[in-house]
Amino acid sequence: MRLEIKNLSVYYGKIEALKGISLVVNQGEIVTLIGANGAGKTTTLKTISGLRPVTSGEIVFDGVNINQIPAYERADLGISQAPEGRGIFPGMTVLENLEMGKYNRKTRKAEMSEDLARVYELFPRLKERATQAGGTLSGGEQQMLAIGRALMARPKVLLLDEPSMGLAPMMIQNIFNIITEINNQGVTILLVEQNAQQALSRAHRAYVLEIGKITKEAKAKDLLNDPHVKSAYLGTGAHEIF
């Protein structure tokens, strides 16, 4: 598995949201993309999963250019996403939401229950709430459900869009622990985050996205000590610059 983005540009009408970014996600990695609001993080993920059309550049997955492949087929290729704002189907139960994650797989019952068991093991809370409507879950539980649902498709790469957004600090810790755990089980992860502290301490490599451009690429640990990143995203060390 290798996901590679080459010189990707995306426009919303006349506004250029991504100005030719390039990044690589290798098998087994957690790669994080950090940046402020409006930097283009979500656009990047939406373009990879096919919800936004590519203006120019290439998305290469497993050596194949997938620019023209519609979103619903990319799910089948092994690209799975827990979207921004969690994207739970509020009127479906937790179990039905999880089943939707496997929508396109002509799965046998055995595989379904195997994957359900795996997700329930990661998120015991979801098992307790299996028959409850998705819309009644708390924010943290919805995030668990979004990640669990994405895992149901047995993804080769898991795209996570701000999993910590709007969660209590305890829950954030919890979610990031699980992300590390999922990665340890062999799932490759592209993580988009505003919570740079957490993201950088969990990821292997990191990219910094600023107003549609990638301004830095480094090992995640190195960025934790980078003065610019510190001042802009970690909220400390401002005195080192000014």
Next chain:
Amino acid sequence: MINLRDAGATWWDNASKLKRRSLVVSLILFVYALPFLNNPIINTPGSMFESVLFYPIGMFVLLSIGLNIVVGKSGLLDLGFVAFFAIGAYTMGVLGTRTNLNFWEILPIAMGLAMLSGVLLGAPALRLRGDYLAIVTLGFGEIVRIVAVNEEFIGGARGIAGIPTPPDMFGMKFEILNPKPYYWLLVSMILLTYWAVRRMSVRRPGRAWDAIRQDDDVAQLMGVPTFKYKVWAFVLGAAVGGAGGCLYATQILSIVPDQFSLNVSILVLACVVFGGIGNPFGVMVGAIILAYLPERIRFLTQPRQLVFGVVLVLIMNLRPDGLLPRKKREKFESETV
């Protein structure tokens, strides 16, 4: 207020198979026997009861079930549903008067043409969402009517007269003054459609429509070919509308474009919303009430529409989700979006 839907659903869930079957069978028998129950309580003074059963009641039930696939299941607001009804009726009118085909041969053609026009409208329009889609479908409904007014080949503003009745069946004669056979035929079509829609709703298409309605983008991420399913919802709705139109034309025997105005689309949509959007059984109940009420109070003459409007406003205030809303948990849709 007591929750009728939940009380009913709980009873249904706990009832044995025998109880359920006998309820369904007796309900169906009751519906088929309705034309004979000409009693003063349910009668419609001022118009013939059997005739009212066919149109508007039965016809609106059928159309509402069709529109419910589009609006209720997939969440696509269609304000031009009358177009498919008109296409079905005109297919019956044109082929019935110009060829030797009978009703049963024309019915599949009418449904096919309605479906085809569903694709023609749906393929470009379904790339739009929400209000934009509603406006395009509204326009489509009007286009069909205006074409009918202006196209002399299909009778122009005078419409088509002398549409043949269906051939005799089981010794029954289809006649203008005897609406019973039409009614029974319509009830059979409703039951068949209802059954088919129910079957589909619990399978993959139903799940896909649920997902599309609740979150179109996420449905795509899950691997649902959303565009394809939206067009399918549209086309199936159109087929039901076309079948309804075809049967309507062969009963009323002459059609004019004015019968296919925007009002029909709005009224059918009102039936769907009034009955409980997304719940086919509720939608049927809603259509029955909304179609029956104006006929029941016809003796009021002038204030009839006023009373109808007041009842509509009152009930929608008391039960904002409709008479029999879909399962309770789905209410979270509107709260979380």
